[in-house]
Amino acid sequence: MGQPFEPPSGSDGIESVELKSALEDRYLAYALSTIMHRALPDARDGLKPVHRRILFAMRLLKLDPTSAFKKCARIVGDVIGKYHPHGDTAAYDALVRMAQDFAQRYPLVDGQGNFGNIDGDNAAAQRYTEARMTEVARLLLEGLDDDSVDFRPNYDGQEEEPVVLPAAFPNLLANGSQGIAVGMATSIPPHNAAELCDAALYLITHPEATSAQLLTFVKGPDFPTGGILIDSADSITEAYRTGRGGFRVRARWTKEDLGRGTWTIVVTEIPYGVQKARLIEKLAELLQERKLPLLADVRDESAEDVRIVLEPRARNVDPVILMESLFRLTELEARISLNMNVLVGGLVPRVIGLAEALREWLDHRRVVLQRRSRHRLGQIDRRLEILGGLLIVYLDLDEVIRIIREEDEPKTALMKRFELTEVQANAILDTRLRALRKLEEMELKREFDALTKEKQGIEDLLGSDKLQWADITKQIRTVKKTFGPDTKIGARRTTLENPPDTAGIDFTSAMVEREPITVIVSAKGWIRALKGHVADLSGVAFKGDDSLKIAFPSETTAKLLVLASNGKVFTLEAAKLPGGRGFGDPIRLMVDFDDGTEIVAALPYQPGTKLLVAASDGRGFIAPADALVANTRKGKGIIGLDEPATAALLVPAQGDHVAVCSADRLLLVFPLAEMPELVRGKGVRLQRCRQTTLTDACVFTLAEGLPWRETGGEARLASASVLEKWMGHRSDAGTLMTRSFPKFERFGK
Template sequence: MGQIFEPPGGDGIESVELKSALEERYFAYALSTITQRALPDARDGLKPVHRRILYGMRLLRLDPNTAHKKCAKIVGDVMGDFHPHGDQAIYDALVRLSQDFAQRYPLVDGQGNFGNIDGDGPAAYRYTEARLTEVARLLLDGIDEDTVDFRPSYNGEKEEPVVLPAAFPNLLANGSQGIAVGMATSIPPHNAAELCDAALYLIGHREATSEQLVETFVQGPDFPTGGILVDSRASIVEAYRTGRGAFRVRARWAKEDLGRGTWTIVVTEIPYGVPKGRLIEKLAELLQEKKLPLLADVRDESAEDVRIVLEPRSRSVDPVILMESLFRLSELESRVSLNMNVLVGGQVPRVIGLAEALREWLDHRRTVLQRRSRYRLGQIERRLEILGGLLIVYLDLDEVIRIIREEDEAKPALMARFSLTEIQANAILDTRLRALRKLEEMELKREFTDLTAEKEGIESLLGSDALQWKTITGQIRQVKKTFGPETKIGRRRTTLENPPDTAGIDLTAALVEREPITVIVSAKGWIRALKGHVADLSGIAFKGDDSLKIAFPSETTAKVLVLASNGKVYTLDASKLPGGRGFGDPIRLMVDLDDGTEIVAALPYQPEGKLLIAGSDGRGFLAPADALVANTRKGKSILGLDGSATATVLVPANGDHVAVCNSDRLLLVFPASELPELSRGKGMRLQRCRTASLTDACVFAMAEGLPWRETGGVSRLANAGVLERWVGHRADVGALMTRSFPKFERFGK
């Protein structure tokens, strides 16, 4: 990489190390992208393209009270004078500045088709017209009074502002988005009145923190499209403190009664940055794919305002659950990131918090005030110099007229006679005869007095920090009055609310259409779900020499608990099980099953229920079903096993007695109260098995009897009288079951 290759001779050819050349060129490209394209200036909140558009429109005299001009003219002038890039890129930036659904406080007043919230693009720039808004006028206010630095444009023919005076907190009010090299920025819009309040507090409390400003003044983002912010106060404060974070924004909706118990949901505001057309299309796709069982139809009835109508599947549907399912699956809820990465001082990219962002703006406003005052002071001093000369002349007009009439060089003569400067002499010579009347002299004296007083005021202002901040306070209060909460544009649109409490609601079940199924598990660990509750399973086919092992009725909204021979319990969603047309799929593909293990039991999960779990060594315990549910493919290790023992039993624990049997056909029945309840562990001995192994267990109600099945599949029931000889205590050996259970196959119906 670092080797230099000599070219085959020739004049004007320079050998350059490839590594250093690439580093140098990529560094220049990265720096250009960061400072000249992607990141906004912390002072005016603008990128170069936006700044050039606004300044170009200012030169075209497109003030808020003037007529609109064609966007083609604006784009052409900006491209030709300041921004040597594609015309479409400039027009796209201009369009976004005018969209009231993209900009909280639009900087451009557009006339014509500038796109819409559906995601449709604008008309071509030859059809649309634009002018500046009042917000843009505030950003440009005083730009002709030496308030900011200028630099030569790309061709050196004109000059462009490095930054705008920015009498409006544009960085946070309108936000910014951008992707640079190795960094990005994402600043959501905010409420201008709240920003002004926070800035006024900062003026009086310079060391105030972002936490204090958020707690008292800035509630959070205020999006042009409204919506509801559902983040906790703590997370919002932390985001503004660090300058990094994200906000969850939900659509605003309301239940609309149609009479006779029927109703619909009407969405009136959607999250910021989400095209309405794409949102409707996504909802329609989810509906078609049957992923929204609670929703029957979606309609877009929007005109100028957003109105999306959601029709429930039935009148018994809970609207909160319906909306929560939609928030999970669609862009009716979106995340808006916060990454306040800006150019501090117009040069250094840095992530800053809320307080520092406002301090950057306030410091800039102070610099603008000082420069503007010095500029005005210079104008006053020049005018006072001229007025001083004119007033001297008025004391002896006859002598002035004589000098002008008789002297060949009137200017030097006047300067010598009255001790005037060249500027004063020129002003006298340029004075018209009609201005020599007595009334004019009085006007000059009044003007001289007024300007002298103004000069003293400006000098006092420049010499006092307190007066400067007092002036800035007055300016900010005027901005707040213009964009206050009582105005249409200043009223907060995004509200902060706590989301509904859905802790006790199974939203996963709500996202699946509830249908009866029969779960089939084969001896080799293949699983499938047949539609409906199938009683006769004799006609079910299996792959090769595989056969039926477990079958039980369930529903698509349920969960299935699966016990492996190593004591781990896995959780499967019934809705994701393969259908019954084929042979199903191996459970091993759905969970991370350890090598050498096999499936020994499966049953539907019952919330708040209890289960009996046991191993071949005769140890086991009662476990709450909720403790067995695993949220990952790895499952949960529930039953501890020693040596060669394996897990064999996982059954519901509904009853007051436990029946266990082993491979020696010894049966033992004992009270369930003798068993401990654990979440995991080895448990306690259920039956003394000696050389045998535990094969089956059942928890039942003695009053109802013990259900069991013969080898032929016939269901039997053993009552308390029959079971009397087998009743004992936990850890007993039990008794042979040959006489009363001659053809015993397993417990259960």
């Protein structure tokens, strides 16, 4: 290793900085900038700096809701030139989103031209579109000239911009916000403004109210695209209490009868944030891949409103099952996250709940009220001072006129003669001759009295918390009336409903087209599914020296139970098995097999049935098939094993007797009633296997006989009279197979 680096002396002002500390300092500065000035909204006005600067620039351009539109290029130019030193694309994209009624619950910009659509198409270029502010934006800016908020210098110090807007509208929750900062993010869905106003009014009268209590008024998110909220009340309450959670939103649909028993489903509202074109594309893709067997066709008949037509495969399809299968596979159901991470006081990023979010807004409104009141008080005092001087003029007009005509310094003489301030003297000197009528004196007295009364009212307001909250209550009620539930923009669009009960529906079969298959498992653990029920498997090819181990008929909608030698049962979906054109795939890729384990048995799962599970040492038990289904790749441990025993058998348990056979051809038949039914465990001894192992077992009905196969594959049946010699009790050793089973290979048909 060499010596540590030392900078040369006299390095002309070059400073050596450790790389680690330099990176830390610079990344911290970048992170703080992203958090404070880009990604997180202010809790008070619910705006990020770019949105605040756009609205402020539009206000300076006098783009009020009633004024004429101006080109967006002009607005964007002012924003990036004066306040937001970033690219015009960033500013224009923010402006476009503020105008989209499918993205903003209460748009802040009234756009004219192509501002994009719900399909995901982009807006036209800024030189083609025009904009002005909406009533919501006007409310956010109301009182900006009355010293209601602080201003700060812009990036080059040539202009000033507001630190926060007065925000007479609960914008943070009403319009929501999305943003990704460094190490933190925010995701606030839109809400109904009238409900927020009701909750705020309750919070004013009950300052200690909790988020759970405020949910009496705020039912949940209210998305501009509507939809149905299907979360439980408990999960909604917890999400708003902590400020973190999520909401499941579904598309709104109706069944439309076409006559003669035919019908279609019409989707009229899709979840918030989902692009309609992408949704249709996904539906068409699933149709093509035959993953939607209940659906025949999908059509987009949307014009101004959303209208997606879903055509069922047959008229006897249950529309609820069809839609539930679509909700599981497509964006017709979406999860909207809630992470109310905002800048509290404009400085501290923190996750807050519903109550604290509303309290931040109310406290800000109180500060705005106080600052506006003090500003107005200053204006009144200045006006009263001037009026006091003007009224003195009317007491001795002739003397005032004489002083003005004859004195070299009339202002000084007036101030000395009538004991006036400089402001009053200037006001007198600026008075026009026509204002010296008697009528004007009466007007001045009336104005003086009115301003004196208003001043007293403002001083009373500033001295009383009760009066301040009463004034804020009045303001909020006005906002609620403007955006009330009986108005077009204020009516709730997202409804809360409980999803249909689907506990008894098998969605695996509903979402897969039912077709017959033959499942093939090789000796080395490769699995595949041949189309149809193939009886002759002599032509099936295997890889290398691999060979056939297990084969059985099934359907694409079935689940398969696979028993491994370590006693675990794994569950596979037949629809996900590879096709029969190749050699298949190793089962190890589908489930988590332990090293050294092998597949010993596989069969289709049939709900409600029972299965016989046994180990090579002759122990086993009857298990309900439902208890063997595993929902994860790790499988489910079913049978306990003592070394060196391994799991050996998994066969259906339908009948009244059990036949077991050991490796040395000892056969035992005993009543099924002697076996216990367990969910898991070691079980009981089926056959005494001291020097041998259990190789096969079968549960059958004695009256029908015991089915078995010869080495050549020919099916045989042993009647009750033939089996009398081998009848016994569980745990017996059994009797050697004689001429009754000359070429026995295995049990079963």
